[in-house]
Amino acid sequence: MSPPEKPVRRVLSALWKPALLLLVLALPLRGWALTYAPLPMYNPDKVVAETRPLLDYLSRESRRDIRIQYLESNAEVVRAFVEDRIDLAEVGPLPYLALREAAPHARALLFFLEEGGSEAYTCALVAPFDGASSVAQLAEHLPLSLAVPQRLSTCGPPAAAWMLHAAGLDARAAAFSVLGHHEAVALAVARAEFPAGTMKTLVARRYHHLGVRVLAETPPLPVFALVVNTRTLPQDLIHALQEALLRAPAEERARWVLGRHGFAPVSASSYEPLEGMLKVLESKATDFLSP
Template structure:
């Protein structure tokens, strides 16, 4: 996952905003892993959480009562993103013929980790189980492991791969657009009226077109500062369908 200091920086101001809007204290809890976060949600120890599509699907498979409040958009106004496979252009990797391949992945619960990387490699009649893979910890480290020569291919978000293009990282395969990150609520611990308040206040923000709203969100993390939109849970069926075909080793959803 993202280092704790960065998570704290990204979400402290957001937590303060939620506290102001709800007139309730909001404590920021930073779990060490997605597995611990999901376990804490299911045990009613956490009220709200920011989840990527794969953890969101895992959570709602185990307990469908969790409520998706909003889905966040990026600076272009899109509420989707893509995953990719990337290599160092100087290595001249041929995914169709070079065997075996060592692949770096962010972490097990990342949508762009084992799940989507396996899907993209399958296009080339290859599987992660045929070679080797490592979990680098996050998307940037996955990219850097290729640039350091530790691995040959990285699975990661395309937007993060693009940040390392100037160092020689190139995208060699890309996924279709995937549904973005969501803020979810535990209906057993968060009253319905409070969920409605958070939903309406976040949807009312328009930081890309309103100066006042941009000032409100400018200290929020990159993934949440550009606004939000409604959640259509059927958009996440693409993740559910992939999980019917691909089992992620070591994960029991």
Template sequence: MDYFMIRFFFLLIIFFKLILSSKEVLVFAPLPMLNKTEVYDNFYPMIKLLEKRLDKKIIFFYSENYENILEQFEKSQIDFAYLGPLPYLKLKEKYDHVEPLIYFKDKNNSVYYTCSLVKFLKSEKIQKIALTQPLSTCGYLSVNSMLDNKLEEYKYKYLGKHDEVALEIIRGNFDIGGLRTSIAKDYYHLGLEEIKRTDKLPGFVLAGNSKTLTKNELEKLQNILLDVPSKDYSTWGKDIKYGVEKAFDKDYDKLREMLKDINIPTQDNFDAK
């Protein structure tokens, strides 16, 4: 076998190794702030655009448990995810391969958001408090802050999704609760009323997994989204339809300081049944 034939086979082996090492299917995980259908509908147009531009199949990983999403990300089962500030920070603490890529702007061109403490119209008592999830920024962390660090004086229960907090207060099963302001507003016409609002928090981030994606792949994903024209992203879900901005880990430093002084319980402190 001559030199050129040996070289040809050597290059062929390298070529096939590169093909096999390249991921043809990516896994995307959004936080379950709403029901599964609504979450899917919100992100479907964005995912279809990414599939076309990346020339890869992208599948959804949906879980109603924030902790499960973070665990699967850490196990390299998720390639990129839509994370709130608290889930992002908790993941970053133990898994340095999570890379912030972009923030999604709101209709006021801001990448920040707020959480609201809400009640049902004319209700004055505060006994039972509805929370989202332990790893939700608008859950224990924000509600405790809005109650001047007195949440432990009340009964509280984790309900999971933000919309479930709103509905359970409207049904009269809880007196007050905490959820993302943009979601709370969808229920004001049903009698939900804001009591208090947090200061602006660093926005939800699309974060990539640098253990499953190369630096070039992460940069390509980031640049595709940064270059999307408004006519395209205006068709996306209501919380991601106003454009994007590059994200940086240092933006979360203030929230890191807040977390140093609080221990967030993972269990309810009463049985609502």
């Protein structure tokens, strides 16, 4: 190497390392991955597919990968929150009250609005078309066997027990058969495999043509919520996720299934109707975690 080349090479060597560092610092960084638990449903592949567009949007907005961990039941979601194995989840009102009791670091952030922007839904006690025509008539089937979606389901044993109690029947005389999801309950009742069952009223109406008759409904209850783990997520990230969903444009949400109808901030008072139902039953939400 000729003498003039040596200083040039030294200069280039001295420059490339800081330049490389600046280039790395300029790259957009992605934080640690978040873990999301979708609603336990009858078809995990369908649930994941319907959830993915929403999570892809949140991933872009938060610059964090979000992986899905499918859990088989609401009770498993509660246990995963207690053990800090998940950061986010879609949770119904009864499982959320159980979370508040068992995992106070779980916080309901936003409601997933239903069609028309509704923040509430009801549960129905149903019977086969040629079965009981009123809740009182279910007394003829005592001891009563009821089909429910899950034990820790708002439209499960708590709703059933409350509607039986409201009609003057002893809810303790009922035995519950867990079928896994609302559609399974609707089909089992339509086939008269059970004298009655409980599910979301919206689902019951979809199966009316198969002979599912609504006997009673609960008071309006809060819709499902996005629940965050305040022990694993920093407050600034929680705020960023909330703001990203609230400002999600309608044309973006039109491509989603979960979250398509928008979001609303959660008010603690929204859960008072369910808390009142549990008070009537002299129960806590965590009473329904296990048989």
